[in-house]
Amino acid sequence: MSLGVTVDISGFLRWSEQEPDRAEEMKRLFQYRGSQMVMEQMKRQAPERTGFLKTTIGADFTPEGFAVYPGASYAWIVEHGSKPHEIAARYARALAFEWKGTMKFFKRVQHPGFPGRGFVKRTRELVKPKLFDLMSRIWRELHER
DSSP states (O other): OOOSEEEEOHHHHHHHTTSHHHHHHHHHHHHHHHHHHHHHHHHHHSOOSSSHHHHTEEEEEETTEEEEEEOOTTHHHHHHOBOOEEEEOSSSSSEEEEETTEEEEESEEEEOOBOOOOHHHHHHHHHHHHHHHHHHHHHHHHHOO
8 A cells, every 4th residue: 555645636627628728737837836735744744753754755746636655665654653563683693772872782672563653644634725725826826817
């Protein structure tokens, strides 16, 4: 299952076909501005530990709209969380962690799990009304020319 915010504007595109000379420009403007808006919001919502997750957030245009997604391999876990589980050393003899200022080594540890951060879901909820406003602004902008 993919993780991200997918925006389908096919209904808007059918509606914009009333004015075929402007339909393609409306689509292009909405894809560009909308994807930038969603990317910025997702970066604001993403947790920042090292900052890498935020740098992997990207967008693709689709025939029906656009998709914004985090590209980090661990993004699904950050979004949805994990159950308690064991972590064992696989490529070395021990796991190494800094713990209270000193290095500790373990062959295996019990990870307590965590509930997930829900940053993609929050992004989706926050941008939905803003995207409708953006559609209206683009429509008015093109008709005021």
